[in-house]
Amino acid sequence: MDENYKLTFTDTAFSADIQRSNLQYKKKFTKQVAEAQQSVEALDSHDDFHELLIDCSHYKRRKGKAEYGIGVDADIHGTGGSVILSHQQSAAEKFLRDLRGFGLLADVVGSGKTFEAGVILSELAVRGKMKSLIVVTPDQVLNSWVDVLENKFGMGKDVLYKVQKSDGEYPTLQDVLAAVGVSKQGKFIRPKRPIIVDVDIFAQWRYSPDFLVDVVVVDEAHHFSEDAGKYAGAMRMLSEMMQTKKRAGATYCLLLTATPHSGNLENMFRLWYFVRCKGGNPSDFDEKDDSERTTQYIEEKQYYKDTVCYGATNITDFIRRVKYSVVMERYLDELGSYLRETGKVSDFNDKSPYDRAQYIDDFLNAAKYGGKKVSTDKITGLTVTLKDDVLKRISDAYHNGVLRSIMIRQPNKLSKRKSVHNYFFYPMSSIPETVSITGLNEKKVTVDFSHVAEGGQPVVKVGSEELSLIDYVKNLRGNLSVEQAYSHVLNSILNKLAASDPQTKSIHTKSGYITYYADRLRNTHGAVAKQTYFLPVLQSESVKDSKFQTAVRILKQHKDKRVLVFFDYNLGKSERIYDEVCDALLRDPELKDRIIVGDDAADVHAVEREFNSEKRSDAILIVKDAKYTEGANLQESSIIINYQVTYDPLAMDQRIGRIFRLGQKNDVTVYSLADMSKLEGFALAYFAEIGLLSGNTGDATILAGSNSDQMVALRCNACGRVVLMSKEAYDEKRKKKDALVCRAETQCIDAYGNGTEMCEITVYDFKCDSCGTVLTRSVSDGYMCFSNVENGERGRMCNSGEKGDRSIYCRKICAISHCKRFNKGGHMYGKCPALKRFKDVSNVSDVELMRICAMCDNEDCWDKCKIAGLPKEQIIGEAGEGGRCSDCDYAGCSPKPYALEFNDKWEADCPMPGCSTRRNHGKLRPVVARTFATFISELWKFDHDGGEGFCQNLGEQAEIVTDVRRILERDDGEKE
Template identity: 20%
Template structure:
């Protein structure tokens, strides 16, 4: 291929010189005039961004959120809409508005790694914001809008490079991952220089009330007092109805939360069933032997190791075996080793998984409908795929070890070919599966907001069916405790943040 310099521009330029023009086009002049006018806004009310986003379908509640953030919260807010209501669109609107007004030039968006490409695509294609996804050796000081994964940003040398910058705005998606001041990512975000800050999370309280304290303190230090004052006023033992209402009022000055019922859309409903399942006699025997381990071996005396084994036994013998073998390596007493070997032999002899049988029954009753199963363990995931295959049911796996391309491929296979998607917790974020409306929570997490994230994969804009949710728990095991704790945490969330859509069967 031969590449030559073009001299056309020179000929055209000489011709314009001789004829004294034309030097410009009226269309370009008009476009430039519009840009200049947009910068000469006489009052800071109303949004300019929608005029430049004609092809983007912006919903009323999203416009209201963006306007409230800018006019009342001065660019510092927690966007806490329920899952599926478009917090990314709201944040994009706010960023676009500030860019148009010339108040933001340099912005950093921190997101979970799995959502990085989605954010870059939406900013570029929907908002015409020239964002780049951070890769190694990218000079971040040379780009105005950078999207980066949280895990990358908090580590050297990226951390130091970011702290050196003066950002006009930072946006943090899935902001509940910041947790509290003891985490590396929270401390890092706190140290970033910023004028405006948006924290996106449908679940601002996951485990306890102090999580909302730390999120609010990132935006407005002192808004909820210092930690000691907050603890004195709002800890569970000292909190009264009046204090809860006062706290909610304070939080709402920096947080916007839309529920599905607030949007004016005709949402499908949720139908929740909790099945409490009996172990088989053989499974119960193994579970009781596992519980006895804490009295037999000091290796298993720690509450964490015992709780792990109990939860795994409620999931599958495969998950239990892997942990038991790993911990067995630390045991030196021959009698203790013999007891563990006896448990392992009984595990190997188990022929029936009561919870898996209930799962198969639910999938069967769903007919040809698609079903998502959530488990906490990859070994259980592999077992369930094998088990369903023996029953003639096609399934695909989805977990955090998969590359982005493989995750995309699994989603496509689920949509086009397989009836069941078996996902670990990583399937609870960043994927949209409105073509499915059956969710089986095979393993229950300690955190109710993880249940909400899971359900939110299917119960979102575009869902045309009522969503069927099935929570499975083994009777008279640690899963009874998990159900009780989940209900207690839901109660705390609703008192401070607001009502939550059904994720568990209501207690009497």
């Protein structure tokens, strides 16, 4: 080949646009090139997948005949209709043409990937390439798949053979093949019927080398990235199947996921390897050290890590590294000028690449450099600044380099939109009638709060005109953006209000909160900022009342719509208000008939059915239990009220996910009500800035995960301050003397002479890979028992503290507090003085309880239930001892008090009833999760510094994620 046409891999290698421009402007379009192009086009015409055979406009919603495969049928495909959307058609085309029917289909949440898969399967079927099919899917969406394939794509009723758990029994592959029958072709055995199988069962199957399925579909394939647990087993099974498929020349395999990773790029490697290497080597998916894997695996991993991911393990680090690389390669001169001008040259040279990131950010944010024009956008004609260019290249490296190397992932073009309304309640001890502020354009204006008491909004008086805050901002912002203008105004108002209220410090305990809120608003997307409401409320009347009035107003405003009302389920008993709110709503004559209660006692599916039923089109579902926030199909509603905002971004995302999904017919509206003096206010401002609730990127999981993954939590044991930092930053700082020393308080200095070295604390959660049960730790209280979570009486999990002992167990007294004999109705009710003491004093010591027990004369108490003795022995006992709490019929906990015996990988059998009784029970495995949630809740509790650290830390985290959001949002799609 002529050297002129040789492409080199640089940071631009992944941008088709840049590559094309290189060709277009640098290489002459010669006769030879034109001829080559013609040849390519001619070759394309011989490609079976170069176009779709079925006209997508012909798909329509009709039931088809039952037959094997999805065939072309006039009754089904007919003419007209708009079932398949253009992005779905394009995904199917690309999947077949570019990925040759093997790879990841990773369009964003709600884009209708099932339909994309339907089109692909139809295309494979009409080409005669799908004589057999297996769909592997999580159990909760299995029926949806059946519906789509059988009804919507005409496979026909009851054609799919469903493989699901029955009475805890897992059918084997051989059972299934016996049931569906097989057809033999050469040495291959194909199932006669298409099969849809629960992934839990699939993971347990033993592979048979003759077993051939032409087309494999795997939904929620990101789970297959896990390197341990049932999904790791499923990946091995899939890889084995691919070996046969390769032999048979039928490599079609559709892996579907909306979230190929959750901020951790390292975790995506197994998927990447599977796709890149057409299934890879099955043994590489076993649980073992990398050194024991194949050379191919090791080399691919090295390449993925170093070249594709720029050496980064998570998305935030990726951005930092690419940013550094782009600036150093393309804008070194400019950077040099900047550093010389600011006198930072030697500083910069002394720093490690990690620490240079801050200088690079400062350089990009400097108007003179970052704002410098470097080109003009050829399509829009708009100026491209140096910073724009850097961000665009990072975006290209991520979207086209990392993601699209193995998947079809199109820029999000969801037809439905989200409208986000954030209500911030600002409690005060007294609200002034008016305050005078320096408003926009440095003009003095008066803000009138006189109507606030009656539920009105603050009004800005501009001359004789009275404007709402947001109208004032929108109308008079001048050159400022809405966000900038609003931030400025809010800052001025808050400062005035704070100065006017003598109680400010006792109500708003986090110093620096005004700047925090103003900064968050300044970076909030304009559309959200325009629907941000700021409401001062009298503390004496309580934020609670104002929230209630606001919620009632919203509910009445949507009088004919279904509405979901969520609360914070992480809060302690005293702060749980859903019962109170529900009772109050039931007393409202206009609303009472609309209320449906979703509590822990109710059957989720029954509640779903009632809520979605036609006759309840104005239903208000008061969600009292967290189980409704995951997995429930409530998309008949398009309105959510977050009556309380939870600080866990994933939990918030789950709430929105109830309605912002496929099947949603309307634009979605999300209302969030938050008290600015509480954690929820700070969390809402943070979410608003990072675009968690509003973002249409479909990458909420990544946004939520960006602050969590690969983070290390550190704690000062003297003052209790908690700091979160990336693992890399932690490793860097560890090398430096004093970098991790806490001197937040003098006591930290005194404790160890020159400050207290902050200690890493474990922040592992343990999650069951089958039922999803999570054993969570809080930073100050440790791991709480997951028995009877709903009653809020959660005891601390215990351990003997012996070296090598990895068994943990529920505290004995906690178990007794759940014992039916001691509870109401039990014959020991009220008779146990130790239990009484425990209920009065939750942190009562074991020795005290044992003393009480020893001094107690109650003969009715079984010896084996006495507190006496070692708690662990009394709960789990020695084998054959009997009478222990975990075997006792009276144990009212679920699960019963139980010792988790962790193995050397920190895995334990899940004790939950559904899991523990099954033949292949689930395992609790460590996951670094909810770290960010843990972090901000702990940060909130730390107030020795007046809260300054809280505002500063959370602000910094918000800025990091905002960077990620910008990159995710910048996806211009793949350039061809």
